[in-house]
Amino acid sequence: MVTIRDVAREAGVSVATVSRVLNKSGYVQEDTKKLVLEVIQKLNYKPNEVARSLYKRESKLIGLLLPDITNPFFPELARGVEDAVQHEGYRLIVGNSDEDKEKEFRYIETFLQNHVMGIIASTIHSDRFLNLKIPVVLLDRTTDQFPSVYSNHQQGGRLAARTLLERGSREITVLRGPQHIRPAQERFLAALDVLSQSSACFYVMDTSFTFNGAKASAKEVFQKYPKTDGILACNDVVATAVLHEALRIGKRIPEDLQIIGYDDVPISELVFPPLTTIHQPAYKMGEEAAKLLLAILRKEKCMDTQIKLPVKLIERETTRKVES
Amino acid sequence: MVTIRDVAREAGVSVATVSRVLNKSGYVQEDTKKLVLEVIQKLNYKPNEVARSLYKRESKLIGLLLPDITNPFFPELARGVEDAVQHEGYRLIVGNSDEDKEKEFRYIETFLQNHVMGIIASTIHSDRFLNLKIPVVLLDRTTDQFPSVYSNHQQGGRLAARTLLERGSREITVLRGPQHIRPAQERFLAALDVLSQSSACFYVMDTSFTFNGAKASAKEVFQKYPKTDGILACNDVVATAVLHEALRIGKRIPEDLQIIGYDDVPISELVFPPLTTIHQPAYKMGEEAAKLLLAILRKEKCMDTQIKLPVKLIERETTRKVES
DNA sequence: TTGAAAGCGCTACCAT
DNA sequence: ATGGTAGCGCTTTCAA
Numbered sequence A, B: 001m002v003t004i005r006d007v008a009r010e011a012g013v014s015v016a017t018v019s020r021v022l023n024k025s026g027y028v029q030e031d032t033k034k035l036v037l038e039v040i041q042k043l044n045y046k047p048n049e050v051a052r053s054l055y056k057r058e059s060k061l062i063g064l065l066l067p068d069i070t071n072p073f074f075p076e077l078a079r080g081v082e083d084a085v086q087h088e089g090y091r092l093i094v095g096n097s098d099e100d101k102e103k104e105f106r107y108i109e110t111f112l113q114n115h116v117m118g119i120i121a122s123t124i125h126s127d128r129f130l131n132l133k134i135p136v137v138l139l140d141r142t143t144d145q146f147p148s149v150y151s152n153h154q155q156g157g158r159l160a161a162r163t164l165l166e167r168g169s170r171e172i173t174v175l176r177g178p179q180h181i182r183p184a185q186e187r188f189l190a191a192l193d194v195l196s197q198s199s200a201c202f203y204v205m206d207t208s209f210t211f212n213g214a215k216a217s218a219k220e221v222f223q224k225y226p227k228t229d230g231i232l233a234c235n236d237v238v239a240t241a242v243l244h245e246a247l248r249i250g251k252r253i254p255e256d257l258q259i260i261g262y263d264d265v266p267i268s269e270l271v272f273p274p275l276t277t278i279h280q281p282a283y284k285m286g287e288e289a290a291k292l293l294l295a296i297l298r299k300e301k302c303m304d305t306q307i308k309l310p311v312k313l314i315e316r317e318t319t320r321k322v323e324s
Numbered sequence C: 001t002t003g004a005a006a007g008c009g010c011t012a013c014c015a016t
Numbered sequence D: 001a002t003g004g005t006a007g008c009g010c011t012t013t014c015a016a
Helices: A002-011 A015-023 A030-044 A049-056 A073-086 A101-113 A152-165 A182-196 A211-224 A237-249 A282-297 B004-011 B016-021 B031-041 B049-056 B073-086 B103-111 B155-167 B182-196 B211-223 B236-248 B282-297
Strands: A061-066 A089-096 A118-122 A136-139 A147-152 A171-177 A200-207 A230-233 A257-264 A276-279 A305-307 A311-316 B061-065 B091-096 B118-121 B138-140 B146-149 B171-174 B201-206 B231-233 B256-263 B276-279 B306-309 B312-314
Touching: A002 A015, A002 A030, A002 B073, A015 A030, A049 B049, A049 B103, A061 A073, A061 A101, A061 B171, A073 A089, A073 B091, A089 A101, A089 B073, A101 B049, A118 A282, A136 A282, A147 A152, A147 A282, A147 A311, A152 A171, A152 A182, A152 A230, A152 A257, A152 A276, A152 A311, A171 A211, A182 A200, A200 A211, A211 A237, A237 A257, A282 A305, B004 B016, B004 B031, B016 B031, B016 B276, B061 B073, B061 B103, B073 B091, B091 B103, B118 B276, B138 B282, B146 B155, B146 B282, B155 B171, B155 B231, B155 B256, B155 B276, B155 B312, B171 B182, B171 B211, B182 B201, B201 B211, B211 B236, B231 B236, B236 B256, B256 B282, B282 B306
Parallel strands: A061 A089, A061 A118, A118 A136, A136 A147, A147 A305, A171 A200, A171 A230, A230 A257, A257 A276, B061 B091, B061 B118, B118 B138, B138 B146, B146 B306, B171 B201, B171 B231, B231 B256, B256 B276
Antiparallel strands: A089 B091, A276 A311, B276 B312
């Protein structure tokens, strides 16, 4: 391992000088600087981030806490974050919390112990963040106590409900996601609001966000509500499972049954018929969260710390064309 | 921040003693130990991993380098790795390389600068790892120069081809993945081998692993080979896209056209008809890679450093039942 | 403009 | 069994 001393010796200067050119801090003569830079090149010297981090009590690391990377919505978020922080030289320590409080705590602990400069989290026990001295940005699963980036779930929920209504569903089943997950709950409530003000009848059924949960719910929904002619799913995985089951038992989509998903994960376009869904700008959300955190780290003032991104309807073929 | 000095002072012992109980090294009297432990509790002291890392030149960090977490195969791998290393107190720094040599280099650099103890990589430019002093385990995209965990692509490719053949496809189109990706190439070659020894005719078409590439290839395949009655796809995303397009243009699946995918990503079960595919034990592969790296770190000898896991056929409904 | 040296928090050696 | 202390590689005063 080549250290700053090696560079200093080789260049015939002191480590302080090398450090100065490394950090572009303090005065250093042009010639000396050039020389040092050359030696750094020649020796292929890379500063030891750990030593740096120890002294400065900071690092080039950011902690990213996600519920479960296996849920196809989150890789998009993660990529957005990664690509955005990468430009500024930051790297990610990531953890999947599985919504387990213990795991979350352990990861936060590790983040801190490794001097991460900030944390981006999509998690439900955000109270743990309250006393940290480093900035935290909440992503997707947010509360108002922290800088947050999320999408407009009111808008999304209403849009989904209206879409089904306007295209003629009269007996709608709402597949509600886990109640402790705020975004799921919000879009559910918004959809409910629209539905109650309509003349359509509707049912509510609980489901989970996971692949297995989705499969089970899909079977259940047609047993419980065989006559339902519109399904409003809490995410695309659930919608895909429902679509599968509907096709399996011989329903025509969208003639007999309309389905609308939520998220617009990549696969939604590839199932058949392709899924009508509410698009969340997941990648962009990740990017925005990263930018926000970076801005906070730079101590930029006067910026908006609650970023709400719009969603939009992606009309594909699990819904009928609206009569115009 | 509470440091080891604070603990030492509060407990009325030296930092050396505290360090000893922390690391369970050297002698320390039971009483003293108990006292120190209590103070640690009381002060909620957590050792600074950065300082530790600087001195010991090691850490509790492992670098994970993946091509693209957005491809649904990789989150499974990643979870396998994460869950396995987590038990031993290790955490992950992850990077998506996008198969870009530059990015890979930068990530490896960062890993090193942060004293990661080892690297698990699924990447194509493995020569960069040759001169590292830390252990490297290759995962999925492997070469024989490094400890590796991968699945049996020969077996998978043959199995896929045979499945199509045995179920009556006579005009098979093979959708070959990127040629520079070894697993894709291997299963392709194996499939080709089986196909050439059969009396069926077959075509080869190039495609990419991505969502957009898959969509484009799906359109193209039916223009070029409208009469094909069996598609052997390089992964499930491509298979799903093909299934979509086939259904769209009115083919009956599996009567007119059989499709077989590769990977068995979670969504494959949820599309309709559910996808017949070759299952790769992705999560387990991740786990095994982690275990292998951990074993190497512990300097355990006499273990197998080339772990080849079997694949299996998951027979769902994009292929016909075999006549028995 | 440059260098010497202290110190970030920890571990490990050498005394005692 | 315990304490003092050097040193991991770096940054940053302070002096020259």
